[in-house]
Amino acid sequence: MLKKPILRKEVQDFISANLETDLHALLLKKTPFPQVTIQEIAQQVKGRKVAGRKFPFLVKEGIIFPPNLNLEQASSQATADYKATNLQGKSFLDLTCGFGIDALFLSSHFEEVTLVEHNTQLLDTVKHNWSVLGRKATFINETLETFLEWNTHRFDTVYLDPARRDGKNNKKFLLGDLTPNLLEIQDRLLTISDKIIIKLSPLIDISYLWSVLRNLSKIEIIAVKNEVKELVVYLEAENRKTKVVCVNLESAEPDFVFNPEEEASAVSVFSAPARYLYIPNSAVFKSGAFNLIAERFSLKKLHPNTHFYTSENLLQEFPGRILQVEVVAAKSIKKGEKYNLVSKNHPLSPDEIRKKYKVLDGGTSYLIFTQSVAGKIILKSK
Numbered sequence: 001m002l003k004k005p006i007l008r009k010e011v012q013d014f015i016s017a018n019l020e021t022d023l024h025a026l027l028l029k030k031t032p033f034p035q036v037t038i039q040e041i042a043q044q045v046k047g048r049k050v051a052g053r054k055f056p057f058l059v060k061e062g063i064i065f066p067p068n069l070n071l072e073q074a075s076s077q078a079t080a081d082y083k084a085t086n087l088q089g090k091s092f093l094d095l096t097c098g099f100g101i102d103a104l105f106l107s108s109h110f111e112e113v114t115l116v117e118h119n120t121q122l123l124d125t126v127k128h129n130w131s132v133l134g135r136k137a138t139f140i141n142e143t144l145e146t147f148l149e150w151n152t153h154r155f156d157t158v159y160l161d162p163a164r165r166d167g168k169n170n171k172k173f174l175l176g177d178l179t180p181n182l183l184e185i186q187d188r189l190l191t192i193s194d195k196i197i198i199k200l201s202p203l204i205d206i207s208y209l210w211s212v213l214r215n216l217s218k219i220e221i222i223a224v225k226n227e228v229k230e231l232v233v234y235l236e237a238e239n240r241k242t243k244v245v246c247v248n249l250e251s252a253e254p255d256f257v258f259n260p261e262e263e264a265s266a267v268s269v270f271s272a273p274a275r276y277l278y279i280p281n282s283a284v285f286k287s288g289a290f291n292l293i294a295e296r297f298s299l300k301k302l303h304p305n306t307h308f309y310t311s312e313n314l315l316q317e318f319p320g321r322i323l324q325v326e327v328v329a330a331k332s333i334k335k336g337e338k339y340n341l342v343s344k345n346h347p348l349s350p351d352e353i354r355k356k357y358k359v360l361d362g363g364t365s366y367l368i369f370t371q372s373v374a375g376k377i378i379l380k381s382k
Contacts, residue, residue: 004128005035006044007062015044047071055080055101062132064125070099073161075199078249079222079230080105083197089156093193095144096160100126102199104135106159113137114155116147144180154192161199173201175212183212186235190215196235202228206244206288209233210260216242223248223283231286246283246319256284256319258292266291270373271300271310273327277368277379278309279342280320293319302372306345323366323381330357330378338363345371 005011011033018026023042031038047065051058055077058065065071075083080102088109097103097117107113115137117123123141130137140147144160162178165171175182182198189196200209202221209219218234219242226248246256268291278299290307294300297318299309316322335358341350346369348356353369366381 004064005033006040006064008033011036011041012061015041015048018045019048021045043067058129060132063129066099066122066125069165070122073164074099074101075161076224076229077101077105078224082222082247082249083220083232084108087157091153091155091157093155093158094160095147095158096162097123097126097139098161100130102159102161103137104130104133106157106197107137110156114140116140116142116144118143144185148185148188148192151192156193157195157197158189158193159197159199160189164201171201173204174208175200186214190235190237194237198233198235200231200233202231202286204231206231206286210242218243218245220245220247221283221286223281223286225250226282228282228286244287244289246281246287246289248281248283248319251281253281253319254317256280256287256289256293258287258289258296263289263292266295268294268301268304270303272372272374273302273325273377273379274300274310274312275324276311276314277323277325277381278311278315278318278320279323280307280309284319302370303345306370306372308344308368308370323368323379325366325368325379325381328378328380333357333359333367333378336360337365339365339367342366342368343370344368346376 014032023046026042026045027038029038031041044065046068048059050071051065057077083102084105087106090110091112092107092110093114094103095116097115099122100115103113103115113136115126117126118141120141123139127139162180162182164173164178172178206219209216213233213235215235215237216233217236217240220232221228221244222230222232241259244258244260280293284293285307294309297315299311299315302308302310338360340363341353341361343350343353348369359367368379370377370379
């Protein structure tokens with residue numbers, strides 16, 4: 001088999017030499033290779049750059065990268081590795097293979113792997129890369145809908161990551177607007193497996209999922225360095241209570257796990273700021289467990305709509321940031337000082353605070369504009 005022109009040594013060397021070149025400037029150059037366009041070269045340069053920060057295990061000789069949209073939707077190495085935790089069995093099916101990052105990790109402890117992808121060129125790229133990585137699979141070039149029509153096999157685990165853009169490249173979030181339409185196929189999915197794993201947009205509303213998904217057993221809210229990257233739902237044939245798992249990867253913070261019924265029955269106690277302020281991480285914020293986290297950690301809440309918590313004694317095992325704070329007057333804020341600005345349940349945004357008080361971003365101290373049950377307050381970390 002002839003080597004693809006993009007994989008020839010001289011082309012790969014040229015790509016490596018241009019990793020720091022501005023992509024727009026690179027696209028204006030003339031390709032030095034008759035069989036490889038400058039657009040193909042730029043695509044590989046962009047792919048290597050993205051791989052360096054998102055899935056570094058692919059920064060190796062022989063890997064081919066797909067167009068930017070496929071890179072954008074692909075999971076990071078950190079989130080894919082997390083989702084693969086304790087996942088094993090005989091047969092694994094990925095119905096929306098894409099660039100195949102999730103499939104590589106999630107299927108690593110399965111005997112048989114089947115990957116479905118309707119984009120022929122993308123599937124060829126995945127086939128090539130899996131060969132380079134020494135992984136085997138059955139590759140099926142079909143739409144998900146067509147595959148479900150003729151498939152008669154059952155699988156231990158089925159994974160899918162629906163397309164979240166329409167034909168005009170607009171982002172979509174509701175399950176009925178995705179491709180495939182999850183509301184239409186959720187029952188069909190449970191006829192081919194007892195465990196369905198679905199990756200969704202981190203922007204989707206949790207309560208909406210409870211209202212439209214049947215057999216919902218678990219929701220994982222996955223943050224990386226305090227930024228929510230993915231929301232993953234699990235459908236299981238057996239009826240069971242839904243569990244919500246909030247995780248902040250690449251941090252030392254503990255996971256926060258609860259059932260929706262616990263939040264519904266939890267009650268907060270309110271208080272003015274004490275010595276320590278607790279700010280839940282972004283995954284916990286996303287979960288909406290605002291009363292339960294106070295109850296479970298015996299903390300008091302500043303205000304019904306603030307979602308900051310306080311205690312006089314330090315509680316270290318908290319899923320979020322802990323600051324020792326004091327209430328300060330606005331007139332004590334000196335111009336030109338550096339702060340990490342936080343504004344929650346307060347009329348001024350961080351930009352407005354920066355302009356009004358003429359403070360700078362940065363440093364190690366926090367300046368927090370918020371509201372307690374007594375009214376608007378400013379907190380400064382010690």
